[in-house]
Amino acid sequence: MSENNVKNIPVITVDGPSGSGKGTICQILATKLGYHLLDSGALYRLTALAVIKNDIPLDDTPAIEDAALNLDVIFKPSSDGSEQKILLNGEDVGVQLRLDETSAMASKVAAIPEVREALLTRQRKFRQNPGLVADGRDMGTVVFTDAQHKVFLTASPEIRAQRRHKQLIEKGVDARISHLLKSIIERDERDRTRTVAPLVPAEGAFVVDSSNLTIDEVVQQILDFIENS
Ligand code: DC
Numbered sequence: 526m527s528e529n530n531v532k533n534i535p536v537i538t539v540d541g542p543s544g545s546g547k548g549t550i551c552q553i554l555a556t557k558l559g560y561h562l563l564d565s566g567a568l569y570r571l572t573a574l575a576v577i578k579n580d581i582p583l584d585d586t587p588a589i590e591d592a593a594l595n596l597d598v599i600f601k602p603s604s605d606g607s608e609q610k611i612l613l614n615g616e617d618v619g620v621q622l623r624l625d626e627t628s629a630m631a632s633k634v635a636a637i638p639e640v641r642e643a644l645l646t647r648q649r650k651f652r653q654n655p656g657l658v659a660d661g662r663d664m665g666t667v668v669f670t671d672a673q674h675k676v677f678l679t680a681s682p683e684i685r686a687q688r689r690h691k692q693l694i695e696k697g698v699d700a701r702i703s704h705l706l707k708s709i710i711e712r713d714e715r716d717r718t719r720t721v722a723p724l725v726p727a728e729g730a731f732v733v734d735s736s737n738l739t740i741d742e743v744v745q746q747i748l749d750f751i752e753n754s
Pocket of ligand 1 (some may be wrong): 543565566567569570628631632633635660661662663664
């Protein structure tokens with residue numbers, strides 16, 4: 526497909542911090558619109574998992590870049606809108622991707638510019654007809670700067686800490702809200718001020734604060750925005 530044709534394929538970018546509800550909202554939007562879904566965080570998590578599984582030292586940038594470039598991954602979408610399956614080298618890694626060890630490594634590899642660059646082409650290949658919902662941190666600011674619709678989804682640190690607390694309790698993990706809140710505030714500051722792909726709303730993005738909204742209300746606001754812009 527020519528570059529011009531690709532640019533005509535609609536993309537809705539949804540950026541924002543974790544705990545804003547992005548993952549759930551993007552899955553619902555993609556199902557409702559019949560669009561493809563890019564979970565870009567999963568690509569950083571997959572790279573992290575490859576680094577962990579192959580014992581690659583964090584200072585070996587060329588090897589990590591190589592791992593990011595050569596990820597053998599298959600995303601298997603589900604027809605009912607529930608979570609998609611992710612296979613790395615044929616192995617279902619859905620659970621491993623969500624482990625704390627993987628999350629911590631993902632945030633380290635995501636700070637390496639060569640890794641971000643290596644994942645660019647792979648992310649852009651998700652732009653296929655009839656359209657794409659792209660979930661991430663830099664979808665509207667870096668990866669799909671020409672997206673037709675850009676959304677920035679956020680929520681107050683207090684609400685995000687409460688949501689994370691609930692998730693952990695459900696997993697049987699004990700956690701203090703005050704500690705979670707402190708680490709969320711620190712991470713927000715790091716994400717906003719880092720030099721590579723800082724977490725900021727893209728120019729012209731529709732900013733939605735999900736703190737006091739239900740999932741359905743957020744989805745509806747975004748659908749209204751898409752229809753009217
Ligand atoms: O959204 P998530 O928690 O699955 O993201 C995993 C990590 O990757 C997290 O540290 C943020 C980072 N990330 C990023 O830097 N850029 C993206 N587009 C998506 C995720």
